[in-house]
Amino acid sequence: MKKLTLFLTVAALLLLASCNVDSEHGIYYQVATSQPSSGYNIVHFIHNDGTNLYFLADNGICYTTETKGDTKYVEGTKDLNIRGAYFDGTDFLYSRRVDNSSEIYKLTTSTGKSEKITYEKDKLDVSFNGFVYNSNGFYEKDGSAFTDVSISNPRFSRDSMLTMDGTTKAKIIDLEAHTTTEVTGLKASATGFIEGVDNNKYYIFDGKNIYKVSASCALGDTAYYSDLDSAPTRGYTAVEYYEGSKKCLLVRTSKGFTKIDTSGDTGTLVEKNVQFLSTLNDVVVIDMVTFGVGKVAIITYANGIYIADMVEKTLSKDIL
Amino acid sequence: MRKHLLFVLLILVVAALPAFSAEYYYEKGDTAFTFIVGVDFPAFQGFVKNDTLGLQKGINGTHTYIGGYGALSYESFVTRNLAVGGEIGYAFNNSFAMKILTTIPITAKLSYYPVQTGKFDLILHANAGITVLRYDNNRFLAPHIKLSVNPVYYITESWGIGLDAGLWANYEFYGSSASGSKSTESAFGVFAPLTLSLIYRH
Numbered sequence: 001m002k003k004l005t006l007f008l009t010v011a012a013l014l015l016l017a018s019c020n021v022d023s024e025h026g027i028y029y030q031v032a033t034s035q036p037s038s039g040y041n042i043v044h045f046i047h048n049d050g051t052n053l054y055f056l057a058d059n060g061i062c063y064t065t066e067t068k069g070d071t072k073y074v075e076g077t078k079d080l081n082i083r084g085a086y087f088d089g090t091d092f093l094y095s096r097r098v099d100n101s102s103e104i105y106k107l108t109t110s111t112g113k114s115e116k117i118t119y120e121k122d123k124l125d126v127s128f129n130g131f132v133y134n135s136n137g138f139y140e141k142d143g144s145a146f147t148d149v150s151i152s153n154p155r156f157s158r159d160s161m162l163t164m165d166g167t168t169k170a171k172i173i174d175l176e177a178h179t180t181t182e183v184t185g186l187k188a189s190a191t192g193f194i195e196g197v198d199n200n201k202y203y204i205f206d207g208k209n210i211y212k213v214s215a216s217c218a219l220g221d222t223a224y225y226s227d228l229d230s231a232p233t234r235g236y237t238a239v240e241y242y243e244g245s246k247k248c249l250l251v252r253t254s255k256g257f258t259k260i261d262t263s264g265d266t267g268t269l270v271e272k273n274v275q276f277l278s279t280l281n282d283v284v285v286i287d288m289v290t291f292g293v294g295k296v297a298i299i300t301y302a303n304g305i306y307i308a309d310m311v312e313k314t315l316s317k318d319i320l
Numbered sequence: 321m322r323k324h325l326l327f328v329l330l331i332l333v334v335a336a337l338p339a340f341s342a343e344y345y346y347e348k349g350d351t352a353f354t355f356i357v358g359v360d361f362p363a364f365q366g367f368v369k370n371d372t373l374g375l376q377k378g379i380n381g382t383h384t385y386i387g388g389y390g391a392l393s394y395e396s397f398v399t400r401n402l403a404v405g406g407e408i409g410y411a412f413n414n415s416f417a418m419k420i421l422t423t424i425p426i427t428a429k430l431s432y433y434p435v436q437t438g439k440f441d442l443i444l445h446a447n448a449g450i451t452v453l454r455y456d457n458n459r460f461l462a463p464h465i466k467l468s469v470n471p472v473y474y475i476t477e478s479w480g481i482g483l484d485a486g487l488w489a490n491y492e493f494y495g496s497s498a499s500g501s502k503s504t505e506s507a508f509g510v511f512a513p514l515t516l517s518l519i520y521r522h
Contacts, residue, residue, distance in 0.1 A: 023458045023502075025502060025505060026460075026492055026494060026502050026505035026506070026507060027421070027453050027454075027455045027458055027460050027492055028365050028367070028492050028505070028507035028508075028509050029367070029370075029373070029502075029505035029507065030415075030455055030456060030458070031365070031382065031383055031384055031415045031421050031455060031509075032365050032367070032373055032376055032381075032382060032383050032507070033373075033383070034383045034415040034416040034417035034419065035383075035416055035417060036416040036417070036418075037417075037418065275371070275372045276372065278370075278372050278373070279372075279373075282417075303417075
């Protein structure tokens with residue numbers, strides 16, 4: 001009887017001990033890298049004017065400097081159920097849900113007044129770069145309709161959109177040039193899309209591969225970089241920035257942050273699981289944008305915004 | 321935290337004073353049930369193979385808030401000043417992400433009674449065993465030790481109330497074959513419980 005009890009106890013303990021085998025990180029590691037809530041749940045990044053970072057939170061449009069406690073709501077945008085917003089440097093365009101529908105407004109910042117804008121289509125959303133879209137097409141900034149494309153799983157860069165057409169076909173739509181470029185050669189659905197520091201140079205993420213394309217060419221067989229860790233649930237988030245004359249790509253993966261040198265014809269790994277950013281390994285990253293020379297603003301869903309000095313290898317505390 | 325450690329040291333010094341350790345009150349075979357409840361201060365987290373995290377101290381270092389600790393124990397005296405038994409406990413602390421880190425230690429317990437006057441006991445406890453660590457749907461079975469000092473005043477012949485202060489530690493170990501990057505995430509966690517103890521002796 002004693003042997004049976006001992007056996008059952010050991011078996012139960014081994015079963016309990018095996019429960020953490022498949023988790024991504026150790027328990028104390030997760031605790032030590034946990035971050036407090038900032039009080040703002042960020043829906044998407046909107047604009048960086050060099051002084052302020054603008055972002056859409058789930059209860060209004062906000063802006064902040066690098067100084068902690070400096071975050072403010074843009075007047076007239078709080079608690080409106082805003083789902084998407086664009087800032088042209090002077091005024092805002094935003095979409096809000098009203099009675100299971102969507103309405104588009106233009107906010108003139110000089111007066112603080114919002115004016116409803118009527119479009120022919122309904123259930124429209126506004127992206128951070130000014131697209132007004134639904135699944136059947138989109139409107140350009142001047143309000144004219146662009147309807148020869150279906151919008152599926154859209155991903156936005158500064159002035160473009162990547163939309164999937166089937167599983168492995170995609171289109172890059174250039175908002176400024178009004179061009180549509182078909183992208184072929186994807187091996188799987190795109191899991192990320194950003195515009196590089198050079199205009200009209202894009203990075204498309206496909207599984208563990210990164211492709212570098214321009215608006216006028218399709219993917220080749222050879223990936224620009226092909227050894228990424230798997231994508232986070234939301235897909236890859238990335239930013240390209242300069243470290244002196246060197247161009248680098250910082251990519252958020254499911255395990256942390258990967259830094260790739262993009263100065264050459266192919267991407268070369270600089271550091272996998274960038275150590276000085278490891279305290280953010282367990283937070284949800286919404287977006288990353290350049291923030292001064294050699295600096296990147298890391299925008300998280302619930303844990304605030306952090307400034308990473310990629311040259312000095314320092315990370316600020318949450319600036320919100 | 322410094323006051324906490326000073327208190328522990330003071331008690332140890334008092335325990336060493338020969339004037340307090342004159343008579344034996346207990347007999348071999350006497351037993352004691354103890355109920356413990358109180359708060360649990362985060363002390364250290366040490367990441368042995370991770371230079372970035374390294375040794376983290378206190379609330380801001382460990383990203384863990386002050387939590388609670390409770391336990392039940394049973395002991396039997398094997399000599400007139402030494403008792404052995406077992407203890408099961410439960411500790412919880414919120415992380416900065418407001419997710420609860422819990423630990424359920426199941427330990428063997430050794431208690432030394434250097435001072436026993438019948439009205440007042442000073443007890444030194446040493447526990448060793450295993451604990452189930454839980455956080456965000458992850459579990460880990462870790463070795464666990466606890467050291468504490470426990471002055472107790474007896475209100476009646478059988479019932480006493482005391483203050484129990486000490487440190488407990490466990491070690492989350494991942495070998496080099498662990499999946500992902502966990503091999504660099506082996507860590508020990510150290511907490512400082514400060515609790516009230518209610519003792520029934522028989």
